[in-house]
Amino acid sequence: MKLLVACLLALGVVLSACAAELKIDLGHGTTTYRTETLLQRHDVRTISVPGDVAFHRTMHYRAVPLTTLLKGIDDSDHLQFVAGDGFAAEIPAALLLNKLGSEAWLAIEDPAQPWPALTTDNGHAGPFYIVWTQPQAAQVNPEQWPYQLATIRKQDGVAARFPAILPDPSLPANSEVRRGFAVFQKTCFACHTLNGEGDAKLGPDLNLPHNPIEYLRADLLRAFIRNPQSLRQWPQAKMQGFDAKALSDADLDAVLAYLRHMAERKSAH
Incomplete structure (x- = not known):
């Protein structure tokens, strides 16, 4: 049988x-x-x-x-x-x-x-x-x-479909926040939503109700992005870390700058 x-x-x-x-x-x-x-x-x-x-x-x-x-x-x-x-x-x-x-x-x-x-x-x-x-x-x-x-x-592109994730349009084109937004689209948006917008369903929203920069020290957030298990050891965790080859220190700085910026631009979702 x-x-x-x-x-x-x-x-x-x-x-x-x-x-x-x-x-x-x-x-x-x-x-x-x-x-x-x-x-x-x-x-x-x-x-x-x-x-x-x-x-x-x-x-x-x-x-x-x-x-x-x-x-x-x-x-x-x-x-x-x-x-x-x-x-x-x-x-x-x-x-x-x-x-x-x-x-x-x-x-x-x-x-x-x-x-x-x-x-x-x-x-x-x-x-x-x-x-x-x-x-x-x-x-x-x-x-x-x-x-x-x-x-x-x-x-349509991300900006057209999800306007609530855009940084302040008055920022200069070469600002670190704009660079962070570009990196965010490639490295974070495939798993996470932000301000309730996005099609991913794998990870939590990164601005609502709280942005991670509001509850994690910068050093812990950096460590978490590099190696999620360094903050919480959880065998079933889905998030993979981003080493320096996948996400340079400069790009990581830019993503954090974007997240800090968006913490002040929460939507009404």
Whole structure:
């Protein structure tokens, strides 16, 4: 009986993986791609990804160049990548179309050869995962590697959709707060909302009811961003730390400047 149950469970996992779907909406209706269809494409190939962001080692994937699934986008477009766990990465099309050598790929989990569990929380990265080759060439951020991917949508930019997260428009263009806002969009907004705005559902709001700068000393907040477990040891914690390679000291300073600024600009949500 136990063997039968185990076999049925295994079959269920395989069927689920086979039935996985990725939805892409570039403004002309939704196109749905299924695992088996993607794995049979003429442009699918095996790629190697050294230092993979999710697995922290070299990984090998069956993948297709992401831009082949995003026909018609140009440098002025903006895309949102929504994962099954509530992660919502905002990525400008200009990064995906860069000519610097960084290339985005849609990695497709083959149900016959499933990927290993993630080392951080024993979660799963499949069935679809955006990975990059030569990410350093275009300074691709770790938050721009969304896994458990479910949907890609062409959207208006962050500023147009979420005005309550904008800093004071009177600030000079070269202000540290504006730099922090740009960094915030790449490193924080994929998991967190701010002033009740944003599509991420993974982490708490960073301004309501309280901004973290209001209840954490600056040194503790810095340490928490670098290594969340340094403040509270919690095996089930979802937040990953940002080392100096992923977030420079100058960018960290700028994010904190933005948060301090936004603590004075709470919305009425």
